[in-house]
Amino acid sequence: xxxxxxxxxMPDFNTLQIKRREFLISIIKKKFQSFGFKPIATSxxxxxxxxxxxxxxxxxxxxxxxxxxxxxxxxxxxxxxxINYNELSQNICDKALRYDLTIPFARFIASNQADINFPFKxxxxxxxxxxxxxxxxxxxxxTQCDADIIGSNSLWLEIELxxxxxxxxxxxxxxxxxxxxxxRKILEGVFESFSSNLDFSNFCxxxxxxxxxxxxxxxxxxxxxxxxxxxLDLLCNLFELNGSFLDKxxxxxxxxxxxxxxxxxxxxxxxxxxxxxxxxxxQNIEIDFSLARGLDYxxxxxxxxxxxxxxxxxxxxxxxxxxxxxxxxxxxxxxxISFGLDRLCLLLEQSNLFPLDIxxxxxxxxxxxxxxxxxxxxxxxxxxRDFSVSAELYPDKxxxxxxxxxxxxxxxxxxxxxxxxxxxxxxxxxxxxxxGEQQVLTFKELINTL
Amino acid sequence: xxxxxxxxxMPDFNTLQIKRREFLISIIKKKFQSFGFKPIATSxxxxxxxxxxxxxxxxxxxxxxxxxxxxxxxxxxxxxxxINYNELSQNICDKALRYDLTIPFARFIASNQADINFPFKxxxxxxxxxxxxxxxxxxxxxTQCDADIIGSNSLWLEIELxxxxxxxxxxxxxxxxxxxxxxRKILEGVFESFSSNLDFSNFCxxxxxxxxxxxxxxxxxxxxxxxxxxxLDLLCNLFELNGSFLDKxxxxxxxxxxxxxxxxxxxxxxxxxxxxxxxxxxQNIEIDFSLARGLDYxxxxxxxxxxxxxxxxxxxxxxxxxxxxxxxxxxxxxxxISFGLDRLCLLLEQSNLFPLDIxxxxxxxxxxxxxxxxxxxxxxxxxxRDFSVSAELYPDKxxxxxxxxxxxxxxxxxxxxxxxxxxxxxxxxxxxxxxGEQQVLTFKELINTL
Numbered sequence: 073x074x075x076x077x078x079x080x081x082m083p084d085f086n087t088l089q090i091k092r093r094e095f096l097i098s099i100i101k102k103k104f105q106s107f108g109f110k111p112i113a114t115s116x117x118x119x120x121x122x123x124x125x126x127x128x129x130x131x132x133x134x135x136x137x138x139x140x141x142x143x144x145x146x147x148x149x150x151x152x153x154x155i156n157y158n159e160l161s162q163n164i165c166d167k168a169l170r171y172d173l174t175i176p177f178a179r180f181i182a183s184n185q186a187d188i189n190f191p192f193k194x195x196x197x198x199x200x201x202x203x204x205x206x207x208x209x210x211x212x213x214x215t216q217c218d219a220d221i222i223g224s225n226s227l228w229l230e231i232e233l234x235x236x237x238x239x240x241x242x243x244x245x246x247x248x249x250x251x252x253x254x255x256r257k258i259l260e261g262v263f264e265s266f267s268s269n270l271d272f273s274n275f276c277x278x279x280x281x282x283x284x285x286x287x288x289x290x291x292x293x294x295x296x297x298x299x300x301x302x303x304l305d306l307l308c309n310l311f312e313l314n315g316s317f318l319d320k321x322x323x324x325x326x327x328x329x330x331x332x333x334x335x336x337x338x339x340x341x342x343x344x345x346x347x348x349x350x351x352x353x354x355q356n357i358e359i360d361f362s363l364a365r366g367l368d369y370x371x372x373x374x375x376x377x378x379x380x381x382x383x384x385x386x387x388x389x390x391x392x393x394x395x396x397x398x399x400x401x402x403x404x405x406x407x408x409i410s411f412g413l414d415r416l417c418l419l420l421e422q423s424n425l426f427p428l429d430i431x432x433x434x435x436x437x438x439x440x441x442x443x444x445x446x447x448x449x450x451x452x453x454x455x456x457r458d459f460s461v462s463a464e465l466y467p468d469k470x471x472x473x474x475x476x477x478x479x480x481x482x483x484x485x486x487x488x489x490x491x492x493x494x495x496x497x498x499x500x501x502x503x504x505x506x507x508g509e510q511q512v513l514t515f516k517e518l519i520n521t522l
Numbered sequence: 523x524x525x526x527x528x529x530x531x532m533p534d535f536n537t538l539q540i541k542r543r544e545f546l547i548s549i550i551k552k553k554f555q556s557f558g559f560k561p562i563a564t565s566x567x568x569x570x571x572x573x574x575x576x577x578x579x580x581x582x583x584x585x586x587x588x589x590x591x592x593x594x595x596x597x598x599x600x601x602x603x604x605i606n607y608n609e610l611s612q613n614i615c616d617k618a619l620r621y622d623l624t625i626p627f628a629r630f631i632a633s634n635q636a637d638i639n640f641p642f643k644x645x646x647x648x649x650x651x652x653x654x655x656x657x658x659x660x661x662x663x664x665t666q667c668d669a670d671i672i673g674s675n676s677l678w679l680e681i682e683l684x685x686x687x688x689x690x691x692x693x694x695x696x697x698x699x700x701x702x703x704x705x706r707k708i709l710e711g712v713f714e715s716f717s718s719n720l721d722f723s724n725f726c727x728x729x730x731x732x733x734x735x736x737x738x739x740x741x742x743x744x745x746x747x748x749x750x751x752x753x754l755d756l757l758c759n760l761f762e763l764n765g766s767f768l769d770k771x772x773x774x775x776x777x778x779x780x781x782x783x784x785x786x787x788x789x790x791x792x793x794x795x796x797x798x799x800x801x802x803x804x805q806n807i808e809i810d811f812s813l814a815r816g817l818d819y820x821x822x823x824x825x826x827x828x829x830x831x832x833x834x835x836x837x838x839x840x841x842x843x844x845x846x847x848x849x850x851x852x853x854x855x856x857x858x859i860s861f862g863l864d865r866l867c868l869l870l871e872q873s874n875l876f877p878l879d880i881x882x883x884x885x886x887x888x889x890x891x892x893x894x895x896x897x898x899x900x901x902x903x904x905x906x907r908d909f910s911v912s913a914e915l916y917p918d919k920x921x922x923x924x925x926x927x928x929x930x931x932x933x934x935x936x937x938x939x940x941x942x943x944x945x946x947x948x949x950x951x952x953x954x955x956x957x958g959e960q961q962v963l964t965f966k967e968l969i970n971t972l
Contacts, residue, residue, distance in 0.1 A: 075850060078569075078629065079567060079617065083565060084565055084634075085563040086562055087560040091561070106913070108884045108914030111541070112534065112540060115528075115532035115534055115663055116532075116651075117619075122527055138586050138587065138589075141653040143607045152603070153602070157592075164610075167586075169567075183527065187536070191917055191918075226890075228890075232915070239907070347893070349904060432560045437558075451799055451802075454802050457689070462557070462558055463557075464557060464558030464643070467676030478639060478641075
């Protein structure tokens, strides 16, 4: 059997894939910039302690940890007989690969607070890493495109982000996607109305499994954690409710005992639904009280972008009030969204929405008839490149057939032949590879056709 | 003391730094493409075994290793009392961060050989990781820009790469840099003429320390490895020799007993020096017989780009004949170069060569006078963005002073104020932030001034 040198879930990209990704990224960046976001980049590696505890217990397990450099055992004094792998990792790993771009952003803010003009709007496009089970649209190394604002709790920012998601997706030519919205305070209010053995973080982690295991699966998990059937029926009704925001708000107010979290959450959602310019939004907007999102750090509005053609979310985000506290910086509320580039690529491929003229063709391939001829070819090639065209010499003096085959596969627009005859006349034979037409030209004549 | 949450040698980049890096990358990519290179991207993580043994013994120590996911101790049966850290790492780490872009490229070739049109020219721009001591111009996470051709042993490719280095550097506006050239076969021939306890790989690793510890330091290392003083004197003379390629070749032929490696190496260099179009090269070219390069995989020509203003190389590369053998793919010679983006950035900064108009200004900041006014502002902002300008609403209704200060620091070109008065008249007060001029305009009038 052939040995496999590649890692599962860690993708390489060929030229077409790169060009398509760059096409998407350029649209996303253009939109981010038009909304006033500025690029920054954070390091791919973080201190291990920066990451652990930020993503819930399930998240911690998915963090890739890096062992210390040098003789890390030398400095250690541990009882190897009784240690488990978690404790060992904690002792011998001091770094980890970033799991998202949000915690690194919070660290960036804390490190650079003196130079930052708040409220601060940044974007970042970069790789993140999760030791998850790979499947379609889920890699272990994947690219996120994030836009966040930190230093303001204005709900106008939520509205900006909804506009931004809509604007990016519509520019891609995608239609009929749904931006789901919820608020963690409402979830917390609902959670408080029931009694269970769970804390709120784990309540959200279980809810976040809804699209994978369905409400019956989630129901089972809740039952084993002390929920009662009546409460779960009510929860199910709440989640399955159709209708407008006002209908859903009405249901909540009539069936649940109002507490301060429910009230705050509903007020926040009301502001957003009052103020958002709904006629300018091209995709669908939907309140979904079952939306939880798995990450621990959200405290207010949460969003997710979904489509019926595709399982899993294409973008997601929300508001976090305490994110920078981890880095000793208090009272900075933030809100952000993250597009999953790899899934967007898959969806655009499925939908045939990539431009057809994305190619990797070369303009000129000069065939190699020997060292003397190649010498002349080289001097033309160097000059041609100054005219913003791409040109190369076939490196080996092999059979012309083989060289032509290479040029053809390469998508060359023109093949140039300079043999003994052409060299004497200071001319070249230029073949147009799409028409098949051949012309004998001087270099000057060739330039004039460009 | 303030806690430091950042890792040494793992840089973040602010907006200006990003814009400058993107400026350099766009030039490098444009040049790569004009030479016929196509973009690919390889994963940032490799199987551990793919990397170890490729970079010499010193290189292996600098590789960042990632521990297995899940309970890795459960599957292990090792005697912890007598294990050293190297053996432990080997047992519990299955992945590592890429150390360069060359080995991942070789793996990519092996994985995708059926789809590749040889000779294959690819470029890649990406992060690599080395657990080295950080210092000016040397990070632990840094960005390389590589161009390689695999599947041909034509020396025309060496000439192409020298032209490429020259072309990129000259486009940056840099002058008087030196492209140093040598050939590993010549070094191997020289090495064979002496007797020592070293193997050739370690001979090169020691030579590679020349610019850090000088010839006296290198001499000491050679002496302790069995070299005799006479041989070292000769080596010193060879390295210190000034003059043209022909002078240096003459010296080699007169002082060393010719062996097959010396002869092959000299022939290869002769071809390059005969065929390169020296009058089109803007930087300096120099044969430097002391150039070794630390990486194990080079077998022929090696290059390095250096400048007297800066220690360490700005670009480097060479030919490798057996690189893909590690991945069960034989008889594919390759040659490539790698630009160090971080060092190029430093050099361009030192030389004041970045364009001055690289900025992160926003076109319009709309001040926030309250929810009703913001509502109106929002509708204009959404329309403005369609005109390829950037616009944002200040999110909070705080003192106008504070909002103006933000807009000023933000480099806003225009500040737009819509208060009660303006709202009634369906107009806005637009302040040009560079001239201080203020105008009351309708939205249509504003659009007409764009």
